[in-house]
Amino acid sequence: MLSKARIKLxxxxxxxxxxxxxxxxxxxxxxxxIDFIKSKISVIELFATEDWINNNExxxxxxxxxxxxxxxxxxxxxxxxxxxxxxxxxxxxxxxxARINNSEFVIALDDISDPxxxxxxxxxxxxxxxxxxxxxxxxxxxxxxKVVQATMGSLSRVKxxxxxxxxxxxKIPDEFPIFGAVLNGLPLNKIEPxxxxxxxxxxxxxxxxxxxxxxxxxxxxxxSKSYDSTNKAESLNASIANAIICYAxxxx
Amino acid sequence: MLSKARIKLxxxxxxxxxxxxxxxxxxxxxxxxIDFIKSKISVIELFATEDWINNNExxxxxxxxxxxxxxxxxxxxxxxxxxxxxxxxxxxxxxxxARINNSEFVIALDDISDPxxxxxxxxxxxxxxxxxxxxxxxxxxxxxxKVVQATMGSLSRVKxxxxxxxxxxxKIPDEFPIFGAVLNGLPLNKIEPxxxxxxxxxxxxxxxxxxxxxxxxxxxxxxSKSYDSTNKAESLNASIANAIICYAxxxx
Numbered sequence: 001m002l003s004k005a006r007i008k009l010x011x012x013x014x015x016x017x018x019x020x021x022x023x024x025x026x027x028x029x030x031x032x033x034i035d036f037i038k039s040k041i042s043v044i045e046l047f048a049t050e051d052w053i054n055n056n057e058x059x060x061x062x063x064x065x066x067x068x069x070x071x072x073x074x075x076x077x078x079x080x081x082x083x084x085x086x087x088x089x090x091x092x093x094x095x096x097x098a099r100i101n102n103s104e105f106v107i108a109l110d111d112i113s114d115p116x117x118x119x120x121x122x123x124x125x126x127x128x129x130x131x132x133x134x135x136x137x138x139x140x141x142x143x144x145x146k147v148v149q150a151t152m153g154s155l156s157r158v159k160x161x162x163x164x165x166x167x168x169x170x171k172i173p174d175e176f177p178i179f180g181a182v183l184n185g186l187p188l189n190k191i192e193p194x195x196x197x198x199x200x201x202x203x204x205x206x207x208x209x210x211x212x213x214x215x216x217x218x219x220x221x222x223x224s225k226s227y228d229s230t231n232k233a234e235s236l237n238a239s240i241a242n243a244i245i246c247y248a249x250x251x252x
Numbered sequence: 253m254l255s256k257a258r259i260k261l262x263x264x265x266x267x268x269x270x271x272x273x274x275x276x277x278x279x280x281x282x283x284x285x286i287d288f289i290k291s292k293i294s295v296i297e298l299f300a301t302e303d304w305i306n307n308n309e310x311x312x313x314x315x316x317x318x319x320x321x322x323x324x325x326x327x328x329x330x331x332x333x334x335x336x337x338x339x340x341x342x343x344x345x346x347x348x349x350a351r352i353n354n355s356e357f358v359i360a361l362d363d364i365s366d367p368x369x370x371x372x373x374x375x376x377x378x379x380x381x382x383x384x385x386x387x388x389x390x391x392x393x394x395x396x397x398k399v400v401q402a403t404m405g406s407l408s409r410v411k412x413x414x415x416x417x418x419x420x421x422x423k424i425p426d427e428f429p430i431f432g433a434v435l436n437g438l439p440l441n442k443i444e445p446x447x448x449x450x451x452x453x454x455x456x457x458x459x460x461x462x463x464x465x466x467x468x469x470x471x472x473x474x475x476s477k478s479y480d481s482t483n484k485a486e487s488l489n490a491s492i493a494n495a496i497i498c499y500a501x502x503x504x
Contacts, residue, residue: 031486038483116368124492126485129477154485189504223503225381231290233378233406234283240376240495243488247496251475252441 002047002072010076010088016141023091025143027155029083034059035153041089047073048085056085063087078145091143098134098161098168102176104196105130105250108165110212111138111203112238118142119150120239121201126154128246133158134198136165169215172198178216179249180208181241185219188245193252201242207235220245254299254324262328262340268393275343277395279407281335286311287405293341299325300337308337315339330397343395350386350413350420354428356448357382357502360417362464363390363455364490370394371402372491373453378406380498385410386450388417421467424450430468431501432460433493437471440497445504453494459487472497 010026012018019025024044027033034056037043043063050067053060073082100106107125112118118140125133140147142160151158169178177197200216202208208216222244226232236244262278264270271277276296279285286308289295295315302319305312325334352358359377364370370392377385392399394412403410421430429449452468454460460468474496478484488496 035483120489120492123485123489126478127474127476127488129479131479150489152486152489157483157485188499222379222499224379225502226378227381227383231287231409233375233409234404236379236495237372237375237402237404237491239489240372240492243492243495244499247440247474247499250477 002066002068002075006045006047007075010086013088014078014145016144019091019141019143024088025091025148026086026088026145027148028077028079028086028145029149030056030085031153032148032151033085033087035156036087036089037063039156041092041156044088044090046085046087047076049073052084079149094142094160094162096161098163100132100134100168100172100176100198102173102196106132106134106198107242107246108134108198108200109136109139110165110200110208111136111206112201113138113140114204114238115140115144115146116150117204117237117239119147121242122147122151122158122160123154124239124243124246125158128250130246130250131157131159133160134165134168135160135162137162166211169212172215177218179218179220179245180213180216181222181245182208182213182216182219183221185221187223188220188248189223191218191220191248194249197249199242199245199249201238204238254318254320254328258297258299259327262338265340266330266397268396271343271393271395276340277343277400278338278340278397279400280329280331280338280397281401282308282337283405284400284403285337285339287408288339288341289315291408293344293408296340296342298337298339299328301325304336331401346394346412346414348413350415352386352420352424352428352450353384354425354448358384358386358450359494359498360386360450360452361388361391362417362452362461363388363458364453365390365392366456366490367392367396367398368402369456369489369491371399373494374399374403374410374412375406376491376495376498377410380502382498382502383409383411385412386417386420387412387414389414418463421464424467429470431470431472431497432465432468433474433497434460434465434468434471435473437473439475440472440500441475443470443472443500446501449501451494451497451501453490456490
């Protein structure tokens with residue numbers, strides 16, 4: 001049975017303000033919910049249909065679980081097609097002082113604003129074994145329900161940190177490469193394979209800001225083909241650019 | 253001045269049924285609208301703020317143009333943040349009998365359902381010089397406003413065709429390669445550079461259908477890295493997989 005208080009809470013958790021006040025977020029769908037349960041993030045309460053609960057008994061054994069109807073799930077879901085499970089989790093701390101491990105690849109995001117893009121970037125990072133994403137303070141919140149949904153469980157494995165990237169980048173040793181896509185850089189397919197570095201992705205509207213561009217040691221361009229230089233695609237979507245750069249640098 | 257009839261028409265054009273009845277679609281935002289005007293697609297009517305019209309006089313010289321307020325644009329826009337221009341265009345015919353040109357790369361889509369994914373795939377195709385996309389009949393409509401928006405003008409350059417892909421693929425010569433991503437295929441980075449072929453992308457929920465998988469001559473896998481084989485990303489977003497395959501095959 002779903003209480004009015006729970007409906008109110010879950011609807012409030014769509015907003016960043018209430019996620020921060022309550023230190024909670026919610027996730028929907030089997031993949032997302034199960035992957036968060038497997039992670040170190042604590043489950044607060046799980047709401048699911050009887051069928052879903054019966055099929056996942058062993059996984060949810062330690063969770064506070066409430067059986068609800070599909071009709072009730074529609075009342076709390078942020079999706080146009082609700083799933084048969086939704087769970088509230090404890091919000092991880094994303095603002096502790098971050099340090100970049102110089103032996104691996106990480107992604108840095110300069111004001112990504114579209115939740116679908118951030119979710120897809122997190123999912124792609126997970127695929128390529130990238131464990132940390134550093135977001136500028138104006139990047140959309142990673143626990144926004146649309147971001148959570150687009151990560152397809154990957155948000156349970158990839159660590160997200162929000163900080164002032166300008167300050168973060170100042171502390172990076174000169175020899176640690178920072179890759180950033182620009183209009184007239186070195187073609188990505190001419191870059192030697194790398195073992196570590198920061199992949200910096202600019203915002204959808206403005207690309208990499210001048211403030212951060214000065215730290216980019218490897219200015220790269222994803223090669224394009226066009227038949228008419230006056231009428232062609234001006235750019236790639238930010239999550240697409242990120243994926244191609246991750247593939248080119250980390251998967252060889 | 254925006255008439256009630258125009259408001260009604262534009263709102264109806266959000267639905268495929270009315271786009272087909274009226275043989276019209278609409279596009280919003282400077283990039284989309286200007287790129288369609290430059291293409292061979294006929295403009296029916298353009299609605300824009302006085303400022304936008306003054307800044308784009310030469311481009312829209314031949315268009316039937318109506319000056320509207322930003323408040324009026326909000327009444328017809330499908331966007332949460334309306335732009336200062338919206339235009340109605342003639343809907344291209346997307347169901348004429350298609351043939352694949354064997355000397356180039358094309359993309360084929362097997363039931364892509366998410367408008368954002370289709371739009372991003374069209375934008376990516378344009379970037380890599382791919383001029384034709386062949387969609388299964390159940391793929392989301394390319395002139396859905398959310399698709400148009402995500403293409404960022406590329407829909408004016410990439411030709412879209414809807415047909416029964418099973419029938420289309422039957423006519424393809426044996427030596428013409430068809431690339432499809434599967435779970436245990438040849439790593440994409442081990443594939444020799446190619447000069448032509450079909451990049452077949454499966455649906456978000458089910459991947460490539462069994463019906464079409466039998467035509468795939470090159471079963472490929474985008475290499476992943478994971479630290480825990482029992483808890484890792486299961487797949488990539490369809491538009492991300494498409495972009496990485498396009499880069500690996502067409503941009504080298």
